[in-house]
Amino acid sequence: MNLDVIFSASEVTSAGVSGKTVVVIDVLRATSVMVTALNNGASRVIPVLSPEEAFEYKSSHDGEIILVGERNASAIEGFDYGNSPLDMVPSVVKDRTLVMTTTNGTRAIRAAKDASELFIASFLNSEATTRILKQTEDVVLIASGSGGSFTMEDTLCAGYMIELLNSFAGISLKLTDAAVAANQLFADVRDDLHKLAALGNHYRLLKSKGLDEDIRYCFLRDCIDLVCMRENGAIVSPKRQSV
Secondary structure, three states: OEEEEEOOHHHOOHHHHOOOEEEEEOOOOHHHHHHHHHHOOOOEEEEOOOHHHHHHHHHHOOOOEEEEEEEOOEEOOOOOEOOOHHHOOHHHHOOOEEEEEOOOHHHHHHHOOOOOEEEEEOHHHHHHHHHHOOOOOEEEEEEOOEOOEOOHHHHHHHHHHHHHHHHOOOOOOEEOHHHHHHHHHHHHHOOOHHHHHOOOHHHHHHHHOOOHHHHHHHOOOOOOOOOEEEEOOEEEOHHHHHO
């Protein structure tokens, strides 16, 4: 398996992802929200780039639709919910479509439109996601970052996923330098991810807004056994659809 890591949404190019299997990671908090919502019964997540696009989608589609998202970690006026995974409880999301826009995660998803397959991952479902990647030849992990720049938490999650892939029997990984760096960063702090992640700007921004419980939840490893993937422009869970 050839494996690369891209360190921010702004670094994604068509050439870097075209024809490859891509995993988008945005630990704090977009992909953690998506994974949680789908696990709790949401029918699908529609990633959009702007609030205006979200409002337009809702006005032009029937069905149970809720608007979810943030700008710079703050709720968007007129949206039903912000970007907290703790809000994505079954009574809110079951059988509903989420239309979602965030500063970084949904941007990374759209930037990777030319990927042959696209998955959504966070610490919450890393193991489930890596299991489905085992037979894949070319994988790119996108650590969405923040404001067009590198973030600790997304890179740590990418490093964790590389470690999981390394643990599977019969897989030989060919890592780019970026993938080696992400894996080593995780290995250096595996027993206390918060110690390093807490030095990051986005982590500190969420702390300053009193979102400690969101942070704690988003760093839970493999508590959700769910694969989330792109299908016809939406993020869905095949497992959820088969229930």
